[in-house]
Amino acid sequence: MQISLQQVAPTFIETGNFSSSQVWNSTIVFNTGEKIQIVAPSGSGKTSLIHFLYGLRKDYSGSIAFNEKKIYGFNAEDFASYRQKHISIVFQDLRLFAEQTVLQNLEVKRQLDPFHTENKIAAMTRRLGIENKLNNLCKTCSYGEQQRIAIIRSLQQPFDFLFLDEPFSHLDDDNQKIAMELIEEEAGLRKASIILADLRPVEFFKADKTLML
Amino acid sequence: MRLNFKHIAPFLVTGENKASRWLSYVGLAIGVLLLLCSVQMYININDLLQNKNPKKDGYDYISITKAITNENMAEDHSFSKEDIAELKKQPLIDDATGLVANKFLVKATGGGAVPFTADMFLEAIDENFIDTVPPDFSWKEGQDLIPVIISSDYLELYNTVFAPSRDLPQVSLKSISSIIVQLDFSGNSGNQSFRGNIVAVSDRINSVLVPKNFLEWANQQYGNSAKTNPSRIFIKTKDANSPELLRFLQQKNYHINKDKTKFGRVKQVLQIIVSGLAGFGVLVILLAMVLFSFYLQLMIAKSKENLQLLLTIGYSPQWLSKTVAKKWIPVYVTVIIITVLITALLHWSFQHFVMSGREELSPFIHWSVIAIAFVLLLLSIAVNYRLIKKLLYKL
Numbered sequence: 292m293q294i295s296l297q298q299v300a301p302t303f304i305e306t307g308n309f310s311s312s313q314v315w316n317s318t319i320v321f322n323t324g325e326k327i328q329i330v331a332p333s334g335s336g337k338t339s340l341i342h343f344l345y346g347l348r349k350d351y352s353g354s355i356a357f358n359e360k361k362i363y364g365f366n367a368e369d370f371a372s373y374r375q376k377h378i379s380i381v382f383q384d385l386r387l388f389a390e391q392t393v394l395q396n397l398e399v400k401r402q403l404d405p406f407h408t409e410n411k412i413a414a415m416t417r418r419l420g421i422e423n424k425l426n427n428l429c430k431t432c433s434y435g436e437q438q439r440i441a442i443i444r445s446l447q448q449p450f451d452f453l454f455l456d457e458p459f460s461h462l463d464d465d466n467q468k469i470a471m472e473l474i475e476e477e478a479g480l481r482k483a484s485i486i487l488a489d490l491r492p493v494e495f496f497k498a499d500k501t502l503m504l
Numbered sequence: 505m506r507l508n509f510k511h512i513a514p515f516l517v518t519g520e521n522k523a524s525r526w527l528s529y530v531g532l533a534i535g536v537l538l539l540l541c542s543v544q545m546y547i548n549i550n551d552l553l554q555n556k557n558p559k560k561d562g563y564d565y566i567s568i569t570k571a572i573t574n575e576n577m578a579e580d581h582s583f584s585k586e587d588i589a590e591l592k593k594q595p596l597i598d599d600a601t602g603l604v605a606n607k608f609l610v611k612a613t614g615g616g617a618v619p620f621t622a623d624m625f626l627e628a629i630d631e632n633f634i635d636t637v638p639p640d641f642s643w644k645e646g647q648d649l650i651p652v653i654i655s656s657d658y659l660e661l662y663n664t665v666f667a668p669s670r671d672l673p674q675v676s677l678k679s680i681s682s683i684i685v686q687l688d689f690s691g692n693s694g695n696q697s698f699r700g701n702i703v704a705v706s707d708r709i710n711s712v713l714v715p716k717n718f719l720e721w722a723n724q725q726y727g728n729s730a731k732t733n734p735s736r737i738f739i740k741t742k743d744a745n746s747p748e749l750l751r752f753l754q755q756k757n758y759h760i761n762k763d764k765t766k767f768g769r770v771k772q773v774l775q776i777i778v779s780g781l782a783g784f785g786v787l788v789i790l791l792a793m794v795l796f797s798f799y800l801q802l803m804i805a806k807s808k809e810n811l812q813l814l815l816t817i818g819y820s821p822q823w824l825s826k827t828v829a830k831k832w833i834p835v836y837v838t839v840i841i842i843t844v845l846i847t848a849l850l851h852w853s854f855q856h857f858v859m860s861g862r863e864e865l866s867p868f869i870h871w872s873v874i875a876i877a878f879v880l881l882l883l884s885i886a887v888n889y890r891l892i893k894k895l896l897y898k899l
Contacts (some may be wrong), residue, residue: 386813
């Protein structure tokens with residue numbers, strides 16, 4: 292499985308600003324099993340890139356292809372299948388169901404295409420220290436707790452590529468390391484690729500490739 | 505467990521505006537009930553007011569006589585051959601034939617079963633004008649048993665007026681053929697008795713009919729009068745209510761027996777009323793569906809953020825549409841089943857209590873009513889699904 296970017300550039304950023312970018316207006320291929328770090332200063336379009344790859348936005352030039360099929364032409368059902376089986380994500384703004392419980396948030400993703408059993412959720416929440424929060428409404432959890440919920444949610448499905456957009460911004464060092472270990476284990480289970488985008492390089496992420504946005 | 509509505513239920517705001525939801529269910533039920541009852545009533549009217557034969561071949565049969573006024577009371581009111589020929593020539597009249605009447609005295613005696621005696625008249629007409637001609641409606645010279653066809657109106661008159669007033673037994677349609685009436689003829693060449701057997705009942709000809717060859721023979725044998733012209737003519741026409749026909753007959757001073765046409769008019773009016781009710785029922789159904797669509801739009805608008813997020817995390821819009829739409833199938837099925845049952849109960853009550861179990865009306869609802877209910881069910885489900893799909897794909 293691969294995702295390839297051909298001369299992709301956001302239409303809302305001036306072309307002149309891409310000269311030093313290793314991603315915009317370039318040809319890049321992400322293969323399964325690779326660990327890619329994308330370092331992106333604020334305003335360089337990091338979240339836009341993630342949204343382009345996930346198919347949430349189309350305001351770019353160039354093309355993004357999944358296994359040589361351009362995702363620009365995907366219809367709603369194609370995207371549903373793409374997001375169920377091939378790509379998973381931790382959004383920078385998390386995008387959890389605030390009025391539902393932690394467990395409901397995790398289950399609604401897991402039952403879509405279960406990669407794990409229900410018990411695994413409990414084990415993961417225990418590992419990330421939020422097992423007591425399962426029956427709490429998401430909106431009552433701290434931002435750090437919500438980040439951990441979003442990470443666990445992203446690991447409930449099959450995927451070939453996992454996109455992470457500043458996933459550890461509100462976690463302390465210990466929790467960051469534990470979360471990273473969990474992510475790498477789960478990606479390993481699936482032989483999947485991890486694409487981590489952050490403001491600065493993440494020390495404990497042993498990337499195969501680091502790209503400057 | 506397979507993914508179903510239960511899994512996404514917590515993410516949808518379905519409890520809002522319960523009142524409008526229930527109002528739309530009730531409205532749908534009322535509309536469907538009106539429509540189904542109207543359809544069944546339309547069929548009932550058809551069955552009850554059916555002139556079983558007159559329009560069978562697409563024609564009306566009506567009898568005409570010459571109008572008798574104070575001024576012309578003493579004149580001859582029979583139709584001459586020229587009169588009949590003129591009638592036949594009219595473009596709106598397809599055929600015309602006279603009724604031959606008896607020209608001698610006839611007395612009818614009921615015998616043991618139905619003891620009565622009455623002076624009678626007998627008539628005869630071309631067989632192709634009679635609506636019910638059984639195979640045994642024939643006579644050979646020397647035959648003592650005479651087949652008789654009487655008008656259904658006369659049977660009803662006997663059962664409702666004559667019999668009760670004289671303490672005589674009423675006679676059903678089925679048992680009438682078992683009665684033998686004694687017919688006593690008296691005239692020129694003496695008296696003779698025959699046995700009359702009622703072999704059929706006519707909705708078209710209001711008379712007591714015997715085979716034409718028998719009456720012609722009897723008139724010759726016992727006839728007192730030299731008159732051979734008929735006093736009544738039956739005409740065959742495509743439309744008994746045609747203004748041109750009515751104008752022509754009025755011009756000729758011919759009197760029309762309008763009973764059968766009035767009958768048709770009554771049926772027409774009733775069916776128009778019932779069709780109006782059906783139309784109203786359809787309108788109520790449409791209004792109920794519009795109200796329900798408002799509820800759906802509100803639900804989806806209130807659940808918009810959650811629905812968008814479900815789509816973002818990989819839920820298929822097609823699956824969501826189908827699953828949300830399926831939630832309301834039990835409601836539609838329940839509404840339709842209840843209304844069909846109520847219609848069946850109302851119809852049965854109508855047949856049993858109002859119509860006293862008349863045979864022309866089946867106690868069960870017509871298959872077309874159930875078919876319409878089924879079509880309505882499918883339509884509701886389809887319209888509902890399409891609306892939800894449209895709303896979801898817009899998100």
